[in-house]
Amino acid sequence: MxxxxxxxxxxxxxxxxxxxxxxxxxxxxxxxxxxxxxxxxxxxxxxxxxxxxxxxxxxxxxxxxxxxxxxxxxxLDRLHPEKPPRYTRATLETLAIIAYRQPVTRGDIEDIRGVTVNSLIIKQLEDRGWVEVIGHRETVGRPALFATTRQFLDDLGLQSLDQLPTLEDPGVQVSMFEALGAIQGAPQSEDTAGVPEDGVQVPAVDEVDIEDAPDLVVGATHSGAEEGPRDIDI
The missing domain is CATH 1.10.10.10 (Winged helix-like DNA-binding domain superfamily/Winged helix DNA-binding domain)
Structure with a gap:
């Protein structure tokens, strides 16, 4: 051929x-x-x-x-003019913390955000295929360690975590959250409380429209990542 x-x-x-x-x-x-x-x-x-x-x-x-x-x-949006769903600020904060600090436990996330993490937010991110449990920390209670999936990278149009933008520039921070907010297809959470104390900052908005996505995939929507969960102990 x-x-x-x-x-x-x-x-x-x-x-x-x-x-x-x-x-x-x-x-x-x-x-x-x-x-x-x-x-x-x-x-x-x-x-x-x-x-x-x-x-x-x-x-x-x-x-x-x-x-x-x-x-x-x-x-393309003119073909589907309906109002897109939204992500809450708390959901974006949680996802960003996992993306930039992974692997992290729920306690780590709560320490950074300064508030309790609603379990529905974690479940929402897991159901969407962006977050998974990759192991357990060897400490009291062996809490689960969360990390992002290859599906998360696919939906952001990235090949690896190395391509995530740095959060040193406030302008880049906003762009990153707009990109996260542009990924389509997730239901919204009701938990909007909490501002991170350090590390990951977020734009001063309560919700982000799921608009201006970086791409529309030719074909059907994504399924889960090809690789199964990784099991590690830290």
Whole structure:
């Protein structure tokens, strides 16, 4: 199979895929006749082929996917003008603390926020697939350790936690929370109390609209992360 046909196969598979596809899985399209380096080279070429279009090919934590470009959102929103759901400030604070301080226990989160963490917030984040228990801290009661998932990275359009912006600049802090608030599909929590004492700061808003998302995935919504929970003891 020549490279043109191979790219057509990859393109079709990725457009039809309901979630990101790893290079390992993409190789099965060719009965493993193409190596990983070759498949990645073809993906990069395909990425360039779509460079001037409203849809782009990107690599995220669990693989490759097609998604609409951010500048297309205002037009796509006209197809679905209904008011989007919101995240509460408490939910965003909790998610950000886990993302930037992981692994953390519920007690760690409460120490940073200065208030009790509503168990419904943790459950909400777990149900959405953004947070998981990865082990237990070896201390009294062996509290659960929470960390973000690969699904969380996928929904932010990131390949790894290293790509999370630093929180040193207040402007970056706001941008980060707007990005978190832009992820679609989660119900809102009623707990809005609490301001973090240190470490993670948040913009001075009670709720964030789930608008201006960084992308719309071509295909169905994401399912859970490919890898199962990691079990560690700290």
């Amino acid at each position: 020549n490279s043109v046909d191979a790219k057509r196969v990859l393109e079709t598979a990725l457009i039809c895929a309901p979630q990101p596809v790893s290079i390992r899985d993409l190789r099965t399209l060719f009965d493993d006749a193409l190596g990983s380096d070759t498949v990645k080279m073809l993906l990069l070429e395909l990425q360039q082929d779509w460079a001037l279009r409203g849809v782009e090919l990107v690599q995220v934590a669990t693989g490759w996917r097609f998604q609409s470009r951010p500048e297309m959102r205002e037009f």
